[in-house]
Amino acid sequence: MEDQEVLSAYVDEGARRAFGPTLHVEGDILMFDGWWQAALRVSPRTFAVRAEEPPKPTDVLECLADRLAGRALSDVGSDFPLVGVITYAEIALGPVAWDVWSPDPATANFDLNQRAGHDTFLGDDVSGEPSEADYSAELGGARRLSGLPASLILTLGVDQGIADSLAAALPDCRFVSKPLTEVTPDACGSLLPTLMVVDATTDVGREFIMELRAAACGRLVPVAALTTDPGVPLGADLAFAPDSATVDWVQPIRALLP
Numbered sequence: 001m002e003d004q005e006v007l008s009a010y011v012d013e014g015a016r017r018a019f020g021p022t023l024h025v026e027g028d029i030l031m032f033d034g035w036w037q038a039a040l041r042v043s044p045r046t047f048a049v050r051a052e053e054p055p056k057p058t059d060v061l062e063c064l065a066d067r068l069a070g071r072a073l074s075d076v077g078s079d080f081p082l083v084g085v086i087t088y089a090e091i092a093l094g095p096v097a098w099d100v101w102s103p104d105p106a107t108a109n110f111d112l113n114q115r116a117g118h119d120t121f122l123g124d125d126v127s128g129e130p131s132e133a134d135y136s137a138e139l140g141g142a143r144r145l146s147g148l149p150a151s152l153i154l155t156l157g158v159d160q161g162i163a164d165s166l167a168a169a170l171p172d173c174r175f176v177s178k179p180l181t182e183v184t185p186d187a188c189g190s191l192l193p194t195l196m197v198v199d200a201t202t203d204v205g206r207e208f209i210m211e212l213r214a215a216a217c218g219r220l221v222p223v224a225a226l227t228t229d230p231g232v233p234l235g236a237d238l239a240f241a242p243d244s245a246t247v248d249w250v251q252p253i254r255a256l257l258p
Contacts, residue, residue, distance in 0.1 A: 008067070
C-alpha cells in the first residue's frame with residue numbers, strides 16, 4: 001500500500017500492521033524509514049507525534065498532523081511526561097520530544113494514565129494463559145531495513161510453473177523456491193519467510209507442515225497447502241487445489257501477509 005494508505009490505516013482504522021514505501025506500522029508505533037518512531041497511538045483518540053526532525057527529508061509528520069486534524073484532534077502540547085515513560089517501557093526508547101494530539105488535555109491525560117496503568121504495561125500476563133509473541137511486523141521492518149520487499153514467500157516442493165505463476169500474480173513479494181527433500185523446518189526459519197506454500201499432495205509435504213509447526217521458527221508463519229483432498233491439512237492455514245488458477249489464491253494469501 002502507499003504511505004497515505006498506511007497513515008489512514010494507522011489513524012482511522014487502528015491497524016497494527018501495515019507497510020508502505022517509507023512507512024510501516026508495528027503495533028501502536030508508526031515507523032518511518034524502517035526504524036524511526038514517528039508516532040505512538042496511545043488510544044484511538046490520543047496520539048503522540050514525534051516533535052523532532054526525521055532522519056531523512058519527508059512530509060510524514062505534516063501529513064500525519066493533517067490526518068489527525070481531520071479526526072477533530074488537536075495538538076494539546078508536549079508537557080506529558082507519561083509519554084516518555086510509556087515509550088521507554090514498551091519499546092525501550094530513550095528521551096525524545098513528543099507532541100500529544102487528542103480532543104483536549106484532559107482526555108490526553110486520562111488516556112495516558114489508562115495506558116500506563118495497564119497490567120500489560122508492567123509485563124504482566126493478565127489472562128493467565130501463555131501466548132505466542134507475534135514478530136511479523138518486526139520482520140517486515142527488518143526486511144525494509146535490508147532493502148528487501150516486506151514479504152518473502154517460500155514455496156516448498158511446489159512445481160516451478162505454479163511458483164512462477166504465483167510470483168507473477170504477487171509482484172510486490174519476493175519468492176524463494178526449494179525442494180522439500182533439501183530443507184528442514186529450522187532451515188526454513190533462517191530465511192525469515194512471511195508465508196510458506198507447501199506441496200501437501202503427498203505424505204512428505206503433510207508431515208513437513210506438522211514438523212514445521214512443532215519447530216519454534218515455524219509456529220507463527222502462515223502456511224498455504226496445495227492438496228487434492230477436501231479441507232485444510234492439519235497445521236496449514238489455507239488450502240488450494242494444485243490445478244486451480246493461482247490468480248484465485250492471491251486474495252486469501254494477501255489476507256495473511258503483513
